[in-house]
Structure formats: structure tokens, C-alpha cells
Amino acid sequence: MRESQTAEARPYHHGDLRRALLEAARRILEAEGPTALSLRAVAREAGVSPAAPYHHFKDKAELLDAVAEQGWEMLDKRMAEAKAEAEPREKLNSLGIAYVCFARDNPALYRVMYDAARDKEALPEQMLADNEDSPYCKVRDTMIELGADPDAQTELELATTAAWCAAHGVAEMAGFRQFDHLKQDLGGERPFLHAIFAHMGLFPHVRRN
Amino acid sequence: MRESQTAEARPYHHGDLRRALLEAARRILEAEGPTALSLRAVAREAGVSPAAPYHHFKDKAELLDAVAEQGWEMLDKRMAEAKAEAEPREKLNSLGIAYVCFARDNPALYRVMYDAARDKEALPEQMLADNEDSPYCKVRDTMIELGADPDAQTELELATTAAWCAAHGVAEMAGFRQFDHLKQDLGGERPFLHAIFAHMGLFPHVRRN
DNA sequence: AAGATATCTTTACGGCGTCCAGATACCGAC
DNA sequence: GTCGGTATCTGGACGCCGTAAAGATATCTT
Numbered sequence: 001m002r003e004s005q006t007a008e009a010r011p012y013h014h015g016d017l018r019r020a021l022l023e024a025a026r027r028i029l030e031a032e033g034p035t036a037l038s039l040r041a042v043a044r045e046a047g048v049s050p051a052a053p054y055h056h057f058k059d060k061a062e063l064l065d066a067v068a069e070q071g072w073e074m075l076d077k078r079m080a081e082a083k084a085e086a087e088p089r090e091k092l093n094s095l096g097i098a099y100v101c102f103a104r105d106n107p108a109l110y111r112v113m114y115d116a117a118r119d120k121e122a123l124p125e126q127m128l129a130d131n132e133d134s135p136y137c138k139v140r141d142t143m144i145e146l147g148a149d150p151d152a153q154t155e156l157e158l159a160t161t162a163a164w165c166a167a168h169g170v171a172e173m174a175g176f177r178q179f180d181h182l183k184q185d186l187g188g189e190r191p192f193l194h195a196i197f198a199h200m201g202l203f204p205h206v207r208r209n
Numbered sequence: 210m211r212e213s214q215t216a217e218a219r220p221y222h223h224g225d226l227r228r229a230l231l232e233a234a235r236r237i238l239e240a241e242g243p244t245a246l247s248l249r250a251v252a253r254e255a256g257v258s259p260a261a262p263y264h265h266f267k268d269k270a271e272l273l274d275a276v277a278e279q280g281w282e283m284l285d286k287r288m289a290e291a292k293a294e295a296e297p298r299e300k301l302n303s304l305g306i307a308y309v310c311f312a313r314d315n316p317a318l319y320r321v322m323y324d325a326a327r328d329k330e331a332l333p334e335q336m337l338a339d340n341e342d343s344p345y346c347k348v349r350d351t352m353i354e355l356g357a358d359p360d361a362q363t364e365l366e367l368a369t370t371a372a373w374c375a376a377h378g379v380a381e382m383a384g385f386r387q388f389d390h391l392k393q394d395l396g397g398e399r400p401f402l403h404a405i406f407a408h409m410g411l412f413p414h415v416r417r418n
Numbered sequence: 419a420a421g422a423t424a425t426c427t428t429t430a431c432g433g434c435g436t437c438c439a440g441a442t443a444c445c446g447a448c
Numbered sequence: 449g450t451c452g453g454t455a456t457c458t459g460g461a462c463g464c465c466g467t468a469a470a471g472a473t474a475t476c477t478t
Contacts, residue, residue: 017456017457038433038434038435039435039436040433040434040435041434048458049457049459050434050435050458051436051437051438051457051458051459052456052457052458054436054437055455055456055457056456059435059436060434060435114381117385121384121385121386122385122387123385127387128387154391154394154395157391158391158404158405158408159408161382161388161391161408162405164378164382165378165381165382165409166374166375166378167378168378168381168382169374169375169376169377169378169379170374172374172377172378173370173373173374173377175330176327176330176332177330177331178331178332178336179370182363182366182367182370185363195367196367196371199367199368199370199371200374200410201409201410226426247464247465247466248465248467249465249466250465257426257427258427258428259427259466259467260427260429260468260469261425261426261427263467263468264424264425264426265425268466268467269465269466
């Protein structure tokens with residue numbers, strides 16, 4: 001009965017089910033969307049009984065939290081890549097584009113990420129200012145690199161928050177067919193996003209240079 | 210058995226249940242949040258059997274659509290008031306503030322509004338450009354009043370869309386406790402929103418004057 | 419007055435999240 | 449190496465959900 005595919009932990013007599021459940025959840029999420037993501041379906045997909053997940057997660061919300069956390073880590077990775085590849089003056093813009101593209105490429109996962117956060121009325125660790133190497137800090141630090149005053153803390157926090165709000169707003173809206181004709185007029189997805197961000201005048205430190 | 214409270218329609222042998230159901234839904238939504246809003250709970254609250262709503266709504270989604278539509282009408286009303294009361298140069302800013310305040314004051318309703326839209330992959334009628342007197346057109350027309358070129362259609366549409374994205378992003382984020390300290394630093398809710406919008410440089414036509 | 423029709427109730431089905439009692443397999447101590 | 453303890457999984461149950469079908473009831477039309 002043992003089919004552990006990685007040489008890692010595998011804590012007890014079944015091959016580490018926790019990981020298997022998370023993978024099953026991701027598979028369902030991509031294939032059938034958030035509404036199909038039931039605890040029972042995850043257990044079914046992983047080949048265990050409906051009650052089995054309760055030995056690894058307190059309840060359904062805790063499983064979704066774990067899925068969401070993976071999402072934030074993915075997003076962080078994408079943003080890190082985007083920042084590394086971009087020209088210095090384009091780094092901030094690239095972070096925004098990477099954020100929106102992540103949401104566009106993983107709409108179900110993105111929704112789980114924010115639904116989980118909403119239910120807790122708190123943003124996940126990955127977005128907090130006191131967590132080094134969070135996406136939030138990537139944006140803030142990039143602003144500093146581009147000339148923002150690192151000592152004007154409230155100002156800096158406001159600017160970062162504003163950028164985050166804007167990216168989130170665009171990410172949610174970009175999913176609607178409503179804007180397809182605008183995208184066509186502009187010749188694709190990327191130009192549309194660039195134009196929106198430009199209109200927001202989101203990145204003053206970029207524009208000033 | 211008849212307790213119709215308004216002198217209106219009341220189409221058949223029971224006092225117009227459709228309206229009663231919508232009112233019950235709104236009551237549940239405010240008191241217990243979106244997760245408690247089940248069809249059965251609405252029927253229960255309205256004092257009818259679980260199957261009764263099916264004579265007025267095709268399914269649960271259609272009931273939620275109707276609730277959402279009421280929400281968009283409320284939002285439109287708030288935005289109309291905000292625009293009417295504001296100084297000319299402040300109209301656009303006031304529209305944004307009104308939008309975010311509506312979302313803050315009716316978080317559950319706001320969520321239903323966008324959830325309903327997401328499931329259809331289309332924005333509701335109230336937000337469309339071809340619907341005169343929609344919130345969308347209020348924003349667009351205000352931009353024209355403030356000096357935007359009414360003939361540069363794509364440009365105008367982009368600016369309006371950008372503003373809408375920004376307002377939605379702020380509206381969603383403003384619910385998180387994460388930003389409470391920022392609000393305190395700035396002395397309350399409104400200054401926070403003003404500062405965020407200012408940081409976005411959202412309203413170029415305003416700033417130019 | 420009577421038939422048609424719209425409204426509401428009853429009953430039922432399968433799926434859901436969750437709990438509980440029992441079975442099963444691993445772990446450490448002797 | 450055996451054995452008790454413990455973590456892991458199964459099976460079954462409960463109450464909730466959305467929804468469908470069939471029967472009852474009140475209104476509308478004629």
C-alpha cells in the first residue's frame with residue numbers, strides 16, 4: 001500500500017497523506033474550480049475515506065489555508081523571478097504585471113488565497129511587512145531602490161499598500177470578459193495591463209526618473 | 210395569512226413572496242454573513258417551505274443575482290449622492306470614496322455582488338458602458354466634465370476601467386485588520402482612503418486643475 | 419360554476435462537513 | 449521479540465444543503 005513518491009518524511013503507516021491531500025486539492029482546483037473543492041472530493045481524489053483528512057487538518061478551512069499558503073509561495077517565486085529579470089527602472093512595473101499574471105493563470109487558486117484571508121480578517125504571513133522576503137517587502141524594497149525615501153515610513157507603507165490594492169483590483173477585474181474588447185484594441189493581455197497601470201500612475205518613483 | 214405590508218403588486222394567493230424572500234436574504238446577509246445565506250435559511254426566515262422559492266427563482270444563483278442587483282442599485286444611489294454633493298473638482302474623488310465606503314458598510318452584500326458577477330464571467334448591467342446612468346458611466350462622465358477628451362474613446366475607457374479597478378482593490382483591502390494601524394496614523398477611515406487614492410495618482414484630470 | 423393555472427407543501431434523493439466508534443499499523447519500552 | 453500505547457485510517461451516522469417530483473390549495477379566466 002505504500003507509494004510514497006518522495007524520499008521525505010512520510011510520518012506514519014500510510015505514505016504522507018498530508019502532502020497527497022494538498023496535491024489532490026490543487027488538482028481538483030485546476031480541473032473543476034473552487035466550487036468543486038469539497039473535503040470529500042479531496043479525500044476521494046487522494047483515495048482515502050471522507051474522514052481521513054481530519055487527522056491532518058482540523059477542518060476544511062485549515063486545509064484551504066494550507067492550499068492558500070502554497071499559492072502565496074508560488075506568487076512570491078514568480079515575483080522574485082520578475083524582479084530579477086527586469087531592467088532596474090522596470091522592476092516595479094514587472095512586479096505588478098507578474099502579480100496580475102499569476103492571478104490570471106491561477107484564478108481558482110488566487111480566489112482560495114483571498115477567501116482564506118477574508119475569513120480570518122487578516123492577510124497571510126506572506127503579505128506582511130514584518131516578514132522579510134514577503135511579496136509585500138519585495139514591492140516596498142523596490143520602491144526604495146528606485147528612490148523612495150526609506151525613512152518616511154508611513155509614506156512608504158501607503159505607497160506599497162496603494163500598489164497592492166491596485167494590483168489586486170486589476171487582477172480581479174482582468175478575469176471578466178467585459179474587458180476583452182479593450183485587450184483586443186491594445187493587441188493582447190500585456191499591453192492592456194501596462195496601459196491600466198500607466199493610467200493609475202501607480203509608480204511615481206519610476207515615472208520621475 | 211395575508212400580511213402584505215406594501216400596497217403593491219402581491220400577484221397571487223400569498224403576499225408577494227418574491228419580495229419577502231429578497232428581504233429575508235438581506236436580513237440574513239447582514240446578521241450572519243454570506244456563508245449563512247442558504248436557500249433553506251431564506252425560506253425559513255420568510256416562513257415558507259424549502260421548495261417555495263423555486264416558484265420565483267430558477268435556483269439559488271438566481272436569487273443571489275437578484276440580491277446582487279439590489280446591491281448595485283444601492284451603490285448607484287450612493288454614488289449619485291456623492292457626486293451631487295461634492296465640489297466640481299472633488300467629484301471624481303468623492304465617487305471613489307463613496308464606492309469604497311459602500312463596500313465597507315455592506316461587506317457581505319458587496320461580496321455577493323462580485324461573486325454573482327464572477328460566476329457569470331460578466332459584469333452586471335449596472336457596470337456596463339452601454340447602460341446610461343450606471344455607476345460606470347457616472348465615473349466616465351465625471352472624467353469628461355473634468356477635462357478628459359470625450360473623443361479619445363479607448364483612452365477614456367482605459368481611464369475609467371483603471372479607476373474602477375483601483376476602487377475595487379481598495380474596497381477589498383480596506384476590510385483587512387492589517388491596515389488598522391495605518392488608519393490610526395492618519396486619523397480615521399477617510400484620511401486613509403484619501404491618502405491611498407492620492408498615492409495611486411488615480412485622477413489625472415483632477416490633479417491637472 | 420368550472421376548469422386551468424400559479425402557488426405552496428410534502429416527501430425524497432444525493433452530496434456536504436463533521437463526529438464517533440472501531441479497526442489497523444507503527445513506535446518505543448521492556 | 450513481545451506488548452502496550454498511540455497515531456492513522458475506515459465505516460457509519462447526523463443534520464444541513466440544493467433540488468426535483470407529486471400532491472394540495474387558492475386564485476384567475478371564462
